Amino acid sequence: MVKVGLVRVDSRLLHGQVVxxxxxxxxAKEVIIIDDALAKDEFMIEVFEMAAPAGVKLIVKSQNEAKEFLENRDLSKSIILFKxxxxxxxxxxNELPFTDIQIGxxxxxxxxVVVFKNITLTNEEYSQLQTLENEGKHIFLQTVPEEKEVSLASIANKF
Known part of the structure; x- marks a missing residue:
């Protein structure tokens, strides 16, 4: 599998904590947002580009563009965001090669259901994440770097 700096699910995408x-x-030298709606919205792309710090490139790709774009690319200094x-x-x-996935x-x-700080999940999403974990993905919850990772198992009692 490819080494990625960080793969994060965060409904706010590029915001204060990420920046x-x-x-x-x-x-990170680049932030890659994979989002179909945003990929079609030039105005919002410009807004996110302004939010990115100097020296960090913002890239927005649709789901269909993502696999080819990410292939053979050094992602060790990349943050990949899903909404x-x-x-x-x-x-x-679509066979994106991620093994470690942070839920922000x-x-x-x-x-x-609030499962940890400002992270909410539906019962279905929790089950889907459990399936990914059973398939060998490392799924964890974490809002900021100073916190320890929170495992899916530790929030099971919420469901």
Whole structure:
């Protein structure tokens, strides 16, 4: 498998915690957002480009573009962001080569359960993440680098 600086699911995509904490933690030179809607929205891409710190390139790709774009690319200094669990699952179904996946901030809504700080999941998403873990993926929850990783097993009682 390919070594990636960080693969993160975060509904806010590129925001303060990613910019001020995770980019430095990883030593990231680029942030790659894989999101179909954003890939079609030139205005929002410009907004995210302005949010990226100097020296860090922002790249936005659709799900269909992602696999070819990521192939044969050094991703060790990259942060790859997905907006939600369904988007992550689509990327993995398209054979994106990720083994370590961090679940970051996912906001609340009807049918969602707060599982850790500002991370919410549905019962279905939790089951899907368990399936990924059973297939050999390392799935963990973590909002900022200073926190220890939280395992899926440790939030099982929420469901």
């Amino acid at each position: 001020t904490r995770w980019i430095g933690q990883v030593g 939600n669990i369904p988007s992550l699952l689509e990327g993995l179904a 901030g996912i906001g609340g809504a009807a049918g969602r």
